[in-house]
Amino acid sequence: MAVDTEPLDLTSRDWLADPYPAYARMRADGGLHRSRRWDAWFASGHDTCHAVFADDRFDAAGQPMLRMLQAELLRGAESWRAPVFPSEGRGxxxxxxxxxxxxxxxxxxxxxxxxxxxxxxxxxxxxxxxxxxxxxxxxxxxxxxxxxxxxxxxxxxxxxxxxxxxxxxxxxxxxxxxxxxxxxxxxxxxxxxxxxxxxxxxxxxxxxxxxxxxxxxxxxxxxxxxxxxxxxxxxxxxxxxxxxxxxxxxxxxxxxxxxxxHPEQYALLRAEPGLVAGAVEEGLRFDSSTQALGRRAKADVELGGSTIPREPGGVPDRVGQPGRAPVARR
Known part of the structure; x- marks a missing residue:
């Protein structure tokens, strides 16, 4: 079942400094949280995220979302509106x-x-x-x-x-x-x-x-x-x-x-340039710049014991419309 609490405080200094403990708590609580503020679902954990990405009843809802949500919150927004951006998914x-x-x-x-x-x-x-x-x-x-x-x-x-x-x-x-x-x-x-x-x-x-x-x-x-x-x-x-x-x-x-x-790792990389390619691959895994991806439901979907309702027709102007399920990276 989804946990009906606010899963992430996107303006918290602790979250800004290191979001991964918050993601770990989300996974420990079952990996699926409903946000009342955004009227959306936050999914985390491999199995839950895989279920969303593998289900063709979910459609792409835009590019990485947490950074955009965070930016609007820091600007004082109380309901997030999508920035001017070339829309995905038309056609x-x-x-x-x-x-x-x-x-x-x-x-x-x-x-x-x-x-x-x-x-x-x-x-x-x-x-x-x-x-x-x-x-x-x-x-x-x-x-x-x-x-x-x-x-x-x-x-x-x-x-x-x-x-x-x-x-x-x-x-x-x-x-x-x-x-x-x-x-x-x-x-x-x-x-x-x-x-x-x-x-x-x-x-x-x-x-x-x-x-x-x-x-x-x-x-x-x-x-x-x-x-x-x-x-x-x-x-x-x-x-x-x-x-x-x-x-x-x-x-x-x-x-x-x-x-x-981690200066010792930096020194090793400078001493052995052949390790650069591996360091880049590991860096992408270690701390991803994409903290979440968005999906929206094209039909009612049972996920983790909860029902995510179909999003109303059209492309909504708020990320937090029903059916959108930002998927946390870790």
């Missing part, structure tokens, strides 16, 4: 699955593989400049700009569009002045990328955006839709730009924090 399950396959293939092309040498050079040059300067903020001055550059190259963003792309890709690290400002950022980057996509459709180019543009999806009912395909490519590009940016920066940050907290 039906078949389209979404096909879209994921196309995106995966696009990320496995020789064009993408060819980006890494330049990225490695940029990392070395940025690090050398930081050493020469005598100090560096590893997140602000190193991880964020390098990741922006990598994703701008992935999206083939030109110099003229780079400021617009940077404003969008880096928007997750500081609160927007207001909702209108956030909408302007999304509008501007959509316009810039839309022009690029149209160019790729007219004149194919063998790059990431070109691969997406060259593989139109068949929409529900078997009808091809030019505007729908454009929206799919735009949404994919925006999602990859924003979510990948945060995933890379936050994973780097948590790994560096762990190494600084």
């Amino acid at each position: 039906g399950d078949g389209l979404r699955a096909a879209g994921r396959r196309t995106t995966g293939r696009a990320l496995g092309t020789p064009f993408v593989a060819g980006l890494w040498p330049a990225f490695e050079r940029a990392c070395r040059e940025t690090a050398a400049a930081a050493v020469a300067a005598g100090s560096v903020d590893l997140v602000r001055d190193y991880a964020i700009p390098l990741t922006t550059g990598l994703l701008a190259d992935l999206m083939a963003v030109g110099e003229a569009e780079l400021p617009v792309f940077r404003a969008f890709a880096e928007s997750g690290y500081q609160p927007q002045a207001d909702d209108a400002a956030a909408r302007r950022v999304v509008r501007d980057v959509r316009q810039a990328l839309a022009e690029q996509v149209v160019d790729r459709i007219k004149c194919p180019v063998d790059d990431f955006v070109g691969h997406l543009a060259a593989n139109p999806r068949t929409f529900p009912g078997g009808q091809e839709s030019g505007s729908g395909h454009l929206e799919y490519v735009l949404g994919t590009g925006l999602m990859v730009s924003l979510v990948t940016h945060q995933g890379l920066v936050l994973s780097f940050s948590t790994l560096m924090r762990a190494l600084l907290d």
